[in-house]
Amino acid sequence: MTHVPAAPADIRVVLVDDQDLFREGVRVIVDAQEGMSVVGTAGDGVQAVRLVDELTPDVVLMDIRMPELDGVEATRQIFAPDRVARRAAAGASPVRVVVLTTFNLDDRAATAIRHGASGFLLKDTTPVQLRDAIRTVHAGNAVLAPGDLTALMAGSFVAPAPTPAAYLGLTDKEREVFAAVARGLSNTEVGALVFASESTVKTHVGAILRKLSLRDRVQIVVYAHEHGLVA
Structure with a gap:
């Protein structure tokens, strides 16, 4: 787990993946983009939750499949009501999570979105797509088309809860x-x-x-x- 300072105006990114080579490659790509930088990296979900608590980044790039704690559970913990309330009370900007997966329309990605993630990216995405996705979620939007999101949710059945x-x-x-x-x-x-x-x-x-x-x-x-x- 590492963290480094970012320029004040940068979109502050935390990168979470258990593969060192992939993590380093994405870090280089993000740091090369204007207006964003990686402020921390983690190799598992436990470290990821700890880093988000410490750094309150703008965007988290979260691998789905990891040891210790996977990306789905880490996302759930990041968006737990008590953690969200603490970040808000401290005046931190909202944290946005983008799930990284090797499978399109992944059921695990659907679960992570239910827990608060803003969408997902395939791991073979291009540097330009990665850059645009970070900017998109930082602006409060999803990183996959609404129609794709609807298909993802519909394909991951959950028994409906009562109408609130x-x-x-x-x-x-x-x-x-x-x-x-x-x-x-x-x-x-x-x-x-x-x-x-x-x-x-x-x-x-x-x-x-x-x-x-x-x-x-x-x-x-x-x-x-x-x-x-x-x-």
């Missing part, structure tokens, strides 16, 4: 927008479906996130599948 009271508190229009976002539609596509401008859709999405205490559109898709709210 918070969802029942949404307006009729917000429920329409919620259902469309959960299906993986873009704001433009949602607007055409519910007969609203793109800016109005963004306003509705913001209200949905606030009312349901969700972080981003990724979480809307997860929430919908967990509660059986998507066709």
Whole structure:
């Protein structure tokens, strides 16, 4: 486990992988990008959780399969309510996790996303795709297309939980927008479906996130599948 200082304006990245050669290669790629740097590396999930507690990075690149503690459980611990609350109380920016996997539409990746990850990347991704993914999640968006995310969630069955009271508190229009976002539609596509401008859709999405205490559109898709709210 290592950590190094970053420039104040950089996107601060923690890299977690049990293969030294892969970890070093990704570190070189990230450090070569303008506006981002690796501030810590870890070889297993236990070290990863400890580093996130110490460094509160902006983005964590998290391998799925590791000894000691795998990436799914490490992600769950990073987004445990008490840890999230401590980071918020300390004024830290939200931590975003991107799962690294060798398999497309990996069930483990789906579980990690349910625990709070912002998406996944295949390990054979290009340096440009890696750079763009880090910037994308840092901005609060998912690193895979909403339609792919919907397919990933649908392919990883979880028995639906009861419909929460918070969802029942949404307006009729917000429920329409919620259902469309959960299906993986873009704001433009949602607007055409519910007969609203793109800016109005963004306003509705913001209200949905606030009312349901969700972080981003990724979480809307997860929430919908967990509660059986998507066709």
